[in-house]
Amino acid sequence: MTDISTIEAALDAVAKGRFSAVKFSEGRVTLVLNVGGLDVRERGQIEIAVKGKLLDLDGVAKVDVAMTAEKVERRLIAVASGKGGVGKSTLSTNLAIAMQRLGRKVGMVDADIYGPSQPRLLHCEGKRPEAEGKQLIPVPNDYDVPVLSMGHLAKPGQAIAWRGPMAGKALEQLIDAHWGDVEELIVDMPPGTGDVQLSMMQNHKPVGAVIVSTPQDLALMDATRAVDLFNQAKIPIIGMVENMAGYQCPHCGEVSDPFGAGGAEAAAKTMGMPFLGRIPLDIEIRKSSDGGTPPACTDDVHGQAFRDVAKKLATWLDNQ
Numbered sequence: 001m002t003d004i005s006t007i008e009a010a011l012d013a014v015a016k017g018r019f020s021a022v023k024f025s026e027g028r029v030t031l032v033l034n035v036g037g038l039d040v041r042e043r044g045q046i047e048i049a050v051k052g053k054l055l056d057l058d059g060v061a062k063v064d065v066a067m068t069a070e071k072v073e074r075r076l077i078a079v080a081s082g083k084g085g086v087g088k089s090t091l092s093t094n095l096a097i098a099m100q101r102l103g104r105k106v107g108m109v110d111a112d113i114y115g116p117s118q119p120r121l122l123h124c125e126g127k128r129p130e131a132e133g134k135q136l137i138p139v140p141n142d143y144d145v146p147v148l149s150m151g152h153l154a155k156p157g158q159a160i161a162w163r164g165p166m167a168g169k170a171l172e173q174l175i176d177a178h179w180g181d182v183e184e185l186i187v188d189m190p191p192g193t194g195d196v197q198l199s200m201m202q203n204h205k206p207v208g209a210v211i212v213s214t215p216q217d218l219a220l221m222d223a224t225r226a227v228d229l230f231n232q233a234k235i236p237i238i239g240m241v242e243n244m245a246g247y248q249c250p251h252c253g254e255v256s257d258p259f260g261a262g263g264a265e266a267a268a269k270t271m272g273m274p275f276l277g278r279i280p281l282d283i284e285i286r287k288s289s290d291g292g293t294p295p296a297c298t299d300d301v302h303g304q305a306f307r308d309v310a311k312k313l314a315t316w317l318d319n320q
């Protein structure tokens with residue numbers, strides 16, 4: 001004979017941990033289903049599964065499901081540099097994957113709308129995001145780091161030549177998307193310190209910024225400008241990462257420093273901000289990241305370098 005415990009056992013099979021307030025009377029089951037973090041399609045699927053399972057039970061003729069969704073508190077972390085080409089996107093991808101591997105719910109916004117690279121780095125090029133009403137649904141990938149990028153909306157190879165306000169609007173769409181249960185959103189910022197960057201900061205108030213620089217003086221001067229911009233917008237700097245430091249010759253093993261060494265650490269010290277770590281210049285980092293298999297998904301030495309930075313970022317976030 002069907003009773004509440006049979007019904008709850010059936011619900012465990014299709015909606016474990018998501019149902020509450022189950023009642024059963026005169027052939028009618030009512031329950032509350034927590035659909036927080038699920039998109040419209042997944043909500044539909046779980047509702048169908050629940051109804052199908054319960055209507056199979058003896059004596060159940062009707063099932064009423066009330067759906068609720070708890071609001072997820074989401075924090076934005078900006079990854080920025082003063083100039084292009086210093087490895088901001090590479091760091092963003094690897095940081096996001098390393099954070100995900102630390103057990104965090106991480107998403108990625110490719111705010112570099114003029115030169116999007118996240119679809120390639122996260123190996124989901126050519127996929128188009130679906131929409132739920134006016135909201136975009138982030139694109140899933142093998143790394144469990146849902147992502148939205150203009151690269152998913154523009155045609156492959158199409159040049160994106162927008163003026164400021166349009167670019168700003170596009171960025172809004174990416175950030176205000178249906179992020180589900182994502183709690184931490186890494187924002188791969190466009191290079192430079194212009195209007196798009198400033199209005200993004202004012203509208204969305206990232207909790208903090210990670211600044212990436214190569215060790216040479218010129219890049220560091222640009223990094224200082226990026227730091228100024230965040231200071232103006234009163235967004236805390238989480239710290240500085242030195243990228244492309246120390247090149248190890250694959251033949252003789254000798255380490256050389258094509259862009260200098262320790263510059264970013266010294267600059268961080270001068271500016272009174274934490275130093276988050278150093279990523280070596282290594283062709284394997286370029287090959288694997290650009291090939292859509294970023295080193296952060298491995299435990300090798302490069303993966304470890306990104307993981308160390310991710311741990312410091314996670315500690316900073318946990319102490320807020």
Ligand SMILES: Nc1ncnc2c1ncn2[C@@H]1O[C@H](COP(=O)(O)OP(=O)(O)OP(=O)(O)O)[C@@H](O)[C@H]1O
Pocket residue numbers: 081083084085086087088089090091112115117190191243244245279280281282283284285286287289290
């Ligand atoms: N540590 C590294 N070792 C070797 N190659 C690297 C390293 N970091 C980044 N690269 C390579 O340098 C190139 C530029 O990196 P990336 O696109 O991440 O820079 P960026 O600062 O985001 O540039 P942009 O602002 O133009 O988008 C890429 O081909 C990337 O693979």
